[in-house]
Each structure stands twice: as C-alpha cells, then as structure tokens.
Amino acid sequence: MEITMEVWGDLACWTAPYGKVERLSYPFPTPSAVRGIYSSIYSKKDEFYWQVTRIEVLNPIQYISFKCNEVKKKVKDKPIYADEERTQRQTVALRDVRYRFSAVICPRETFRGTLAQLNEQALRRIRSGKTYYQPSLGLRQFVGYFEESDKSRAPICEDMDAGWMVYDIFDLHDPEVRKKTQPRLSLYHAVMKQGVIEVPPYDSPDVLKGDALC
Numbered sequence: 001m002e003i004t005m006e007v008w009g010d011l012a013c014w015t016a017p018y019g020k021v022e023r024l025s026y027p028f029p030t031p032s033a034v035r036g037i038y039s040s041i042y043s044k045k046d047e048f049y050w051q052v053t054r055i056e057v058l059n060p061i062q063y064i065s066f067k068c069n070e071v072k073k074k075v076k077d078k079p080i081y082a083d084e085e086r087t088q089r090q091t092v093a094l095r096d097v098r099y100r101f102s103a104v105i106c107p108r109e110t111f112r113g114t115l116a117q118l119n120e121q122a123l124r125r126i127r128s129g130k131t132y133y134q135p136s137l138g139l140r141q142f143v144g145y146f147e148e149s150d151k152s153r154a155p156i157c158e159d160m161d162a163g164w165m166v167y168d169i170f171d172l173h174d175p176e177v178r179k180k181t182q183p184r185l186s187l188y189h190a191v192m193k194q195g196v197i198e199v200p201p202y203d204s205p206d207v208l209k210g211d212a213l214c
Contacts, residue, residue, distance in 0.1 A: 001104065001105075001115075001119050002053060002054075002102045002103070002104055003038075003102070003103055003104070003105070003119065003122055003123065003126070004100060004101065004102045004148070004149045004151065005100070005101055005126055005146050005147060005148050005149050006058070006098065006099065006100050006101075006146065006147055006148075006149045006153070007037060007098070007099050007100075007101060007135070007137070007144050007145070007146045008058075008059075008097060008098035008099070008144070008145055008146075009097055009137045009142055009143055009144045009145060010095065010096065010142070010143075011064070011093050011094065011095055011097075011137065011142045012025065012029070012093060012094045012095075012097045012137035012138050012142055012144075013025045013091060013092075013093040013094065013137070013138040013139050013142060014026040014028065014029045014030055014033055014094075014137075014138045015138060015139075016165075016166075017166065021089060022089060022090045022091070022092075023089065023090070023091040023092065023093070023139075024092045025063070025092055025093050025094050025138065026162060026165060026190075027061050027094075027160060027162055027192075028055060028057050028061070028099070028162070028190075028192065028197060029055060029099065029137075029138070030165055030166045030167065030168075031052040031055075031167050031168060031188075031199050032166060032167065032168040032169055032170075033137075033138060034052045034055060034101050034103065035049075035050045035052055035103070035168065036135075037101070037135045037144060037146070038050040038052075038101070038103050038122075039132075040131050040132055040133050040134070040135045041122070041125050041126060041130070041131050041132070041135070041146070042121060042122040042125045042126075043132065044118075045175040045177065046108065046110065046111075046175050047107065047108060047110075047111045047113070047118070048105045048106055048107045048108060048111060048118055049105075049106050049108070049172045049173075049175070050103045050104075050105065050106070051103060051104050051105075051106045051172075051201060051202060052101065052102070052103045052199045053102045053103055053104060053198075053199055054100075054101070054102040054196065054197065054198055054199060055099060055100075055101060055102075055196075055197040055199060056099060056100040056101075056102075056155040056195055056196050056197075057099060057155055057156050057158075057192065057195045057196075057197075058098040058099060058100055058153045058154075058155055058156065058195070059096055059097055059098040059156070060156055060158075061094065061156070061158070062094060062095050062096060063092055063093070063094060063095070064092075064093055064094070064095040065090065065091070065092050065093075066090075066091055066093075067088045067089065067090055067091070068088070068089055068091055069086055069087075069088055070086070070087055070088075070089055071085045071086060071087070072085045072086075072087050073085050093138075093139075093142070097137065098153075100149050100151070100153065100155070105118045105119060105122065106172075108175060123148070126146065126147070126148050127148055129146075129147075154195075155194060155195025155196050156194075156195040157194055157195065158192065158194070158195055159191075159192060159193055159194065160191070160192040161190075161191050161192075162190040162191070162192065163189070163190070164187045164188070164189055164190075164208075165187065165188060165189075165190035166185070166186075166187060167186040167187055167188040167202070167207050167208075168184075168185075168186050168202070169183045169184070169185055169186075170182075170183060170184060171184040172202045173202075184209065184210070185209075186202070186207050186208060186209040187207070187208045188200060188206055188207050188208070189206065
C-alpha cells in the first residue's frame with residue numbers, strides 16, 4: 001500500500017555533495033530526504049523502514065541565491081564567540097516548493113505484527129498532523145508542512161535528467177542505533193519525466209552501493 005502526501009514550504013535546499021562548503025541544491029529532493037520527512041512523522045527502526053517509490057514536483061522549479069552568516073566551530077567544552085568565528089556561506093536554494101511523495105512501509109524480518117497495523121498508524125499520524133519533530137526541507141531552518149494528498153494537483157510538465165544523485169547515506173537494512181554513525185552512500189540515476197521521478201527499490205541493481213561506486 002502506497003502512502004501519499006503533499007509537502008510544501010517557502011524554501012528548500014536538497015544539498016548536493018559536490019557543493020562542498022557552499023550549499024547548492026539539487027532541482028528536486030533525494031529519496032534520503034523524502035525518507036527523512038516520512039520518518040519525522042512515523043518511525044520505528046526496529047520494525048520497518050520507509051521505501052520511497054515516487055517523487056512528483058507540483059510547483060515550477062525556481063532557484064534563489066543568498067548568503068548566510070554561520071559559525072565555523074561546534075560548541076564543545078568552552079563557549080565560542082560568534083563575532084570571531086563567523087563566516088559567510090553562499091546558498092543556492094529552491095523557493096515556493098510543493099511536492100507529492102509516495103512511499104511504502106517495508107517491515108523487517110523481526111517484526112511480528114501486521115503491515116495493515118503499520119499503514120493505519122502512519123495514516124492516522126499524517127491526517128492528524130502528528131510528528132516526532134518538525135519536518136524540514138533540506139535545512140533545519142526551512143520548515144516543511146504536510147497533508148495527505150487527494151492527488152488533485154498535476155505535476156509540472158517538464159523533463160529533466162539530473163544525472164547521478166544521492167539515493168541514501170545509510171544502509172536501510174541496518175536498524176542498529178550507534179553512538180557513531182556508519183554511513184553507506186548509495187546513488188541512482190535520477191530522471192524526471194513530466195514532473196515525476198520514479199524511485200527504484202533500495203535493493204534494485206539500479207541503485208549503486210559500496211564497491212560499485214568506485
């Protein structure tokens with residue numbers, strides 16, 4: 001069962017890794033970012049993971065560029081002085097965004113309940129607006145809003161080959177929570193046809209992982 005919802009906001013930045021210190025947004029979100037939005041609403045790592053199936057772009061792709069004042073260091077044992085550690089970074093983001101996301105719940109082998117229970121709980125949380133934390137559109141300061149989709153809006157009439165895009169930065173089959181994260185990058189060839197990006201399953205040969213990235 002696909003669970004579909006619409007997500008929108010004033011700004012979004014789906015940061016591409018080749019942007020280095022400057023933030024440069026992909027033209028549409030990565031499956032990893034979409035999975036994060038679903039997980040902010042409903043997540044039980046030991047029981048299931050979200051598999052994104054489709055990303056639809058509902059508003060025209062519009063860029064906006066601006067600079068932000070940020071600090072260069074993290075606060076650890078001693079306080080830092082923002083005036084001394086301040087730096088300006090360029091951000092190329094998207095504005096006035098709206099998407100329709102579709103995803104399915106994939107239960108883990110250790111799960112002993114039913115898939116229907118998980119689907120019903122996810123839909124209840126989406127319909128009532130409940131979240132574990134406020135969804136964001138790439139950056140924490142870019143707040144995202146969501147609702148269950150009635151599929152009345154049509155995607156934009158645009159085709160685009162975005163090339164190789166980040167699929168996820170973690171192994172979706174590894175539910176263990178660690179003090180130190182163990183990233184496992186995966187990529188896929190992202191193609192938008194008439195505003196729709198079909199996302200292959202994580203285990204598909206279309207998703208490159210590990211040694212295949214070398």
